[in-house]
Amino acid sequence: MAAPAKNKIFWGSLVHSKTLDELEYLHDTAVAVDAAGKMVAIEQGAGDVAKAVETLLPRLGWAEADVDVVKAKDGQFFFPGFIDTHLHASQYPNVGIFGNSTLLDWLNTYTFPLEASLSDPAKARKVYNRVIRKTLSHGTTCAAYYATVDVASTNLLADLCLAAGQRALIGRVCMDQLSPAYYRDESPAAALAATRASIAYIESVDPGMKLVRPCLTPRFAPSCSGPLMRGLGALAAERPDLPIQTHISENKNEIALVHELFPPSSTGAADDSYASVYDAFGLLTDRTILAHAVHLGEAEADLIATRGAKVSHCPCSNSAITSGAARIRWLLDKGVCCGLGTDMSGGYSPSVLEAARLAALVSRHVAMGGDEHAKLTVEEVLFLATKGGAEVVGLQREVGGFAVGMDWDVQLVGLGTVDAEGGVEGVAEGTEEDGNVDVFGWESWPDRVAKWVYNGDDRNTKKVWVRGRLVHERIHS
Amino acid sequence: MAAPAKNKIFWGSLVHSKTLDELEYLHDTAVAVDAAGKMVAIEQGAGDVAKAVETLLPRLGWAEADVDVVKAKDGQFFFPGFIDTHLHASQYPNVGIFGNSTLLDWLNTYTFPLEASLSDPAKARKVYNRVIRKTLSHGTTCAAYYATVDVASTNLLADLCLAAGQRALIGRVCMDQLSPAYYRDESPAAALAATRASIAYIESVDPGMKLVRPCLTPRFAPSCSGPLMRGLGALAAERPDLPIQTHISENKNEIALVHELFPPSSTGAADDSYASVYDAFGLLTDRTILAHAVHLGEAEADLIATRGAKVSHCPCSNSAITSGAARIRWLLDKGVCCGLGTDMSGGYSPSVLEAARLAALVSRHVAMGGDEHAKLTVEEVLFLATKGGAEVVGLQREVGGFAVGMDWDVQLVGLGTVDAEGGVEGVAEGTEEDGNVDVFGWESWPDRVAKWVYNGDDRNTKKVWVRGRLVHERIHS
Numbered sequence: 001m002a003a004p005a006k007n008k009i010f011w012g013s014l015v016h017s018k019t020l021d022e023l024e025y026l027h028d029t030a031v032a033v034d035a036a037g038k039m040v041a042i043e044q045g046a047g048d049v050a051k052a053v054e055t056l057l058p059r060l061g062w063a064e065a066d067v068d069v070v071k072a073k074d075g076q077f078f079f080p081g082f083i084d085t086h087l088h089a090s091q092y093p094n095v096g097i098f099g100n101s102t103l104l105d106w107l108n109t110y111t112f113p114l115e116a117s118l119s120d121p122a123k124a125r126k127v128y129n130r131v132i133r134k135t136l137s138h139g140t141t142c143a144a145y146y147a148t149v150d151v152a153s154t155n156l157l158a159d160l161c162l163a164a165g166q167r168a169l170i171g172r173v174c175m176d177q178l179s180p181a182y183y184r185d186e187s188p189a190a191a192l193a194a195t196r197a198s199i200a201y202i203e204s205v206d207p208g209m210k211l212v213r214p215c216l217t218p219r220f221a222p223s224c225s226g227p228l229m230r231g232l233g234a235l236a237a238e239r240p241d242l243p244i245q246t247h248i249s250e251n252k253n254e255i256a257l258v259h260e261l262f263p264p265s266s267t268g269a270a271d272d273s274y275a276s277v278y279d280a281f282g283l284l285t286d287r288t289i290l291a292h293a294v295h296l297g298e299a300e301a302d303l304i305a306t307r308g309a310k311v312s313h314c315p316c317s318n319s320a321i322t323s324g325a326a327r328i329r330w331l332l333d334k335g336v337c338c339g340l341g342t343d344m345s346g347g348y349s350p351s352v353l354e355a356a357r358l359a360a361l362v363s364r365h366v367a368m369g370g371d372e373h374a375k376l377t378v379e380e381v382l383f384l385a386t387k388g389g390a391e392v393v394g395l396q397r398e399v400g401g402f403a404v405g406m407d408w409d410v411q412l413v414g415l416g417t418v419d420a421e422g423g424v425e426g427v428a429e430g431t432e433e434d435g436n437v438d439v440f441g442w443e444s445w446p447d448r449v450a451k452w453v454y455n456g457d458d459r460n461t462k463k464v465w466v467r468g469r470l471v472h473e474r475i476h477s
Numbered sequence: 478m479a480a481p482a483k484n485k486i487f488w489g490s491l492v493h494s495k496t497l498d499e500l501e502y503l504h505d506t507a508v509a510v511d512a513a514g515k516m517v518a519i520e521q522g523a524g525d526v527a528k529a530v531e532t533l534l535p536r537l538g539w540a541e542a543d544v545d546v547v548k549a550k551d552g553q554f555f556f557p558g559f560i561d562t563h564l565h566a567s568q569y570p571n572v573g574i575f576g577n578s579t580l581l582d583w584l585n586t587y588t589f590p591l592e593a594s595l596s597d598p599a600k601a602r603k604v605y606n607r608v609i610r611k612t613l614s615h616g617t618t619c620a621a622y623y624a625t626v627d628v629a630s631t632n633l634l635a636d637l638c639l640a641a642g643q644r645a646l647i648g649r650v651c652m653d654q655l656s657p658a659y660y661r662d663e664s665p666a667a668a669l670a671a672t673r674a675s676i677a678y679i680e681s682v683d684p685g686m687k688l689v690r691p692c693l694t695p696r697f698a699p700s701c702s703g704p705l706m707r708g709l710g711a712l713a714a715e716r717p718d719l720p721i722q723t724h725i726s727e728n729k730n731e732i733a734l735v736h737e738l739f740p741p742s743s744t745g746a747a748d749d750s751y752a753s754v755y756d757a758f759g760l761l762t763d764r765t766i767l768a769h770a771v772h773l774g775e776a777e778a779d780l781i782a783t784r785g786a787k788v789s790h791c792p793c794s795n796s797a798i799t800s801g802a803a804r805i806r807w808l809l810d811k812g813v814c815c816g817l818g819t820d821m822s823g824g825y826s827p828s829v830l831e832a833a834r835l836a837a838l839v840s841r842h843v844a845m846g847g848d849e850h851a852k853l854t855v856e857e858v859l860f861l862a863t864k865g866g867a868e869v870v871g872l873q874r875e876v877g878g879f880a881v882g883m884d885w886d887v888q889l890v891g892l893g894t895v896d897a898e899g900g901v902e903g904v905a906e907g908t909e910e911d912g913n914v915d916v917f918g919w920e921s922w923p924d925r926v927a928k929w930v931y932n933g934d935d936r937n938t939k940k941v942w943v944r945g946r947l948v949h950e951r952i953h954s
Contacts, residue, residue, distance in 0.1 A: 092915075093915070093917045095915075095928065095931065095932060096914075096924075096927050096929075096930065096931030096932050097920070097924050097928065099854070099855075099927075100852050100854060122897070125897075125898070125899070126895060126896075126899050127899070127917075128899070129899025129900075130899035130900075130915060132899075133899055133900070133906075134913070137909055319838040319841050319842065320837075320841070320931075322841045322844055322845060322852065324845055325842065325845065348931035348932055349932060350932075351913075358838075360797075361796040361797065364796050364797070364799045365796065365842050367799055368799060368801055368802065375577050375799065377576070377577060378576075418603060418607050419603075420599070420603055421602070421603065421606055422602070422603050422604070422606025422607035422609070422610055423606075423607075423610070429610075430949075430950055430951050430952040431951070431952050432935055432936070432951075436611070436827060436828075436934075436935070437573075438569075438570070438572075438607060438611070440570045440603070440604075442570075447573075447574050450573050450576075451572065451573040451574065452573075453573065454573030454797075454825035455572060455826060455827075457913075457934065458909055473907055474907050474908070475905060475907040475908050
């Protein structure tokens with residue numbers, strides 16, 4: 001599917017987040033993207049594609065023969081690719097399988113056995129290829145992946161992301177305690193050595209970390225001994241170019257466990273909060289992605305804001321395995337940067353659009369608890385899915401919106417148009433190729449976007465590009 | 478798409494609810510369905526389809542030439558069609574459009590203008606055809622529809638259901654107060670006359686109410702004057718063969734309004750609960766479908782149980798427009814019969830499978846509030862979607878499961894099978910024809926069903942029959 005790198009001009013309607021609560025609609029707009037995948041010019045109101053091309057070519061010094069023109073159909077729009085700020089590639093086969101469990105029994109019953117089994121390279125290839133294709137098909141242009149403890153298959157995940165063209169953070173999972181003997185690092189030293197080995201490999205296959213980058217990944221505090229946490233903190237200081245990802249405050253029993261395992265007397269932490277444990281080990285930084293953050297205390301959230309650490313909100317997972325309802329408005333009001341995570345397989349859905357939808361619903365459940373202000377709008381959940389997510393993974397200068405100098409990590413979205421007899425224009429009955437978004441014709445652009453957020457699925461993501469490269473395309477796009 | 482009525486034998490795996498908390502898996506099973514759409518024999522463990530046919534034909538006195546054999550592919554299964562116990566056909570174009578509104582402002586801002594506009598027959602045809610095709614494609618074999626105040630377009634909805642072959646309850650909406658002047662019944666007498674006119678029409682087009690039946694539909698207490706409610710109560714007594722549908726206790730402001738409009742002194746009700754208002758007017762019966770039931774009091778729920786009235790749980794709507802989290806376990810424990818409703822367009826999704834999924838999530842939010850027992854399992858939400866729903870709409874003898882004497886209202890479900898390279902067997906890349914359910918091969922049957930509940934969509938509903946008639950088929954089924 002990879003086209004040879006060529007200059008491109010994209011033409012049509014563009015929609016992206018201007019701010020947390022405002023979408024910008026750019027119609028009749030042309031975007032010139034160079035062979036390296038960077039936006040080099042944006043021309044609004046060109047009138048038609050021919051005029052836009054005519055204006056842009058001489059300005060950019062491009063010859064017509066060297067340019068591919070990609071035109072959105074009427075009603076379609078370009079939208080920034082989604083950023084999935086938290087998911088476990090290795091748990092993908094278990095999506096939807098969690099019964100009535102909660103975090104700690106879910107880990108032992110469903111999760112550790114599957115993760116351990118991925119040291120089989122054939123199985124890892126099957127699972128990782130599938131999760132990459134699946135998430136790309138849902139418009140996820142960048143994913144912050146947890147792999148497993150195993151270095152070889154973690155490195156394979158990086159190889160497969162490179163081959164498929166998906167931007168990714170790749171985390172070899174560090175865990176040297178409180179998991180079954182068949183699935184953990186043998187010692188802090190072994191965990192650190194394995195982490196360094198995976199970092200070195202990933203840097204060797206993608207020099208300059210243009211597409212994939214290693215991510216320091218202490219699974220979560222209960223899985224890591226003090227010495228391992230200390231070692232990872234030192235490594236984080238040694239490599240200020242690497243992101244860090246972990247979990248925080250997902251489940252009340254987990255929090256109790258952290259209190260028990262890491263009393264302030266053992267870590268030198270300022271207080272007994274979960275965030276302070278990471279902070280004491282040098283792991284609460286402005287490069288740190290904290291998944292969940294459901295049950296944070298006031299001072300703890302303030303500490304996270306002060307350190308500039310980021311939160312990955314995973315509403316699907318939090319509801320599915322009964323963790324709780326994260327207070328995202330409260331975090332945003334504190335200035336904490338938030339994005340969305342599918343958290344497969346705690347979450348069942350591979351779709352960041354579904355995560356956005358569920359973020360809206362969960363915010364309404366928080367509102368029902370008494371704080372009407374908690375409700376997130378369509379505009380806000382789309383911000384979390386794109387610009388917010390980009391900042392969470394440290395790529396806000398590269399991706400998340402349309403601007404000269406940013407990379408073309410973009411999806412083309414198309415919705416269905418209902419005809420007079422109640423069919424869909426251009427779609428054979430029995431295919432439902434345009435999915436479940438039905439446009440009747442009288443809807444405003446914001447209404448169409450709301451319909452997409454609430455009923456859209458991968459059928460509406462017609463094409464996906466990462467750094468200008470076409471990485472997914474529906475047959476009927 | 479309608480085939481001529483013929484005897485049929487269906488062969489393969491069947492899954493249905495045995496009880497609220499148990500699914501039954503019937504493999505290598507043949508079901509004989511006569512030309513009228515009734516199951517006349519079920520043969521388990523026949524070994525293969527040829528043997529099953531050989532056994533069944535002489536027993537039934539059927540000639541081979543008169544029988545169509547429908548074989549499920551490996552891994553596919555027959556599942557009872559879904560019952561959508563509450564949705565507004567007339568609001569379908571607004572799905573996903575609700576902003577941050579709650580019930581009463583949502584009605585005035587989004588809903589009444591759209592409903593009123595459907596007195597235009599061309600618009601009504603477009604909208605109603607679309608909602609019928611859409612819900613059929615999601616496996617909804619029976620829907621309890623609200624239409625509008627307008628008799629002609631309500632009758633058109635019945636015609637279109639008959640033509641498409643969808644089983645339906647059709648409600649002409651009664652409302653003579655507290656809505657805009659452009660959209661309400663002129664008087665109680667006018668409302669009752671219009672209701673009778675619609676009943677007469679629907680009975681004339683489907684004598685015996687085999688597929689469609691009229692449903693008495695006081696919109697909700699605040700929309701109906703005392704005289705209108707009294708008249709509808711009298712009509713309900715006159716026609717014990719007709720179901721009744723309305724809303725109850727969806728939103729706190731709505732409940733306050735009911736208290737204000739219908740003090741017990743005005744109705745003779747036993748207390749000031751919302752349910753007692755319906756009861757005082759003779760509308761709280763064992764044929765009554767009460768949508769929502771979010772904020773019921775203890776005595777009120779007991780009254781509903783005593784009267785044998787049914788509850789349509791609409792989790793998508795209740796979360797989307799911030800109504801609340803209904804306590805379904807609590808109602809089930811009281812012996813109240815419950816089913817699921819999409820409640821479009823308060824709910825955004827046309828899918829009862831999505832309603833089942835959200836019922837599981839909402840039950841987890843109730844559990845997070847302190848009642849761990851509240852959590853609904855995959856088995857329980859599927860019961861609500863089928864057997865529970867059948868009882869809610871009064872058709873438990875006809876539909877909702879597999880048994881001799883019941884009607885073949887069934888969907889054929891197929892899931893995707895991941896191949897060694899991470900593609901899907903038999904599915905071209907870029908089509909994702911099998912949707913988002915990925916089976917890796919090692920999953921148990923209950924795991925596969927759980928995967929379907931959490932990630933399934935209309936792409937997994939390969940074929941749909943109502944009363945033995947094929948009413949929907951995917952091109953690649």
